[in-house]
Amino acid sequence: xxxxxxxxxxxxxILHLTTIGRRTGLSREIEIWFVVRHDRFYLxxxxxxxxxxxxxxxxxxxxxVRIEGRQxxxxxxxxxxxTDRNLWDQVAxxxxxxxxxxxxxxxxxxxxPLPAAHFDPIQS
Numbered sequence: 001x002x003x004x005x006x007x008x009x010x011x012x013x014i015l016h017l018t019t020i021g022r023r024t025g026l027s028r029e030i031e032i033w034f035v036v037r038h039d040r041f042y043l044x045x046x047x048x049x050x051x052x053x054x055x056x057x058x059x060x061x062x063x064x065v066r067i068e069g070r071q072x073x074x075x076x077x078x079x080x081x082x083t084d085r086n087l088w089d090q091v092a093x094x095x096x097x098x099x100x101x102x103x104x105x106x107x108x109x110x111x112x113p114l115p116a117a118h119f120d121p122i123q124s
Contacts, residue, residue, distance in 0.1 A: 006111065009067045010036040017043065017109070018064040019056035019076075028056060033101075035094040039111070041065060041074075042091040044104035054078060057107060065109060073112040078105060 003009050018029045030053050034041045045051040057063065057076045065074050079088050088106055096102035 016066040022059035041109035046104045048105040
């Protein structure tokens, strides 16, 4: 699949998120459900702040997203229930519609703005 816009992959089921380990400094990859809203990805940590990948993001906001053989650099932020109340409810509703589940701690993934030509195919 070729994609150049986030909306092109909104119906995909999973993405791979790479964070940097907060203690080791090594790359850590997870496979996770996601939703798309306004050209951003939203992921949900089922275990909230206890999730290792959330702890990693709290220490280093730089992440990499991979879907369908394409990857892009991005920044991540954990939503705040009070400050981001409306956004939290909106992305939880999208996840509930897509997966039948929208619980957990939402994390917003914002791609680093690059022209479509800079999307890197994964090398085999």
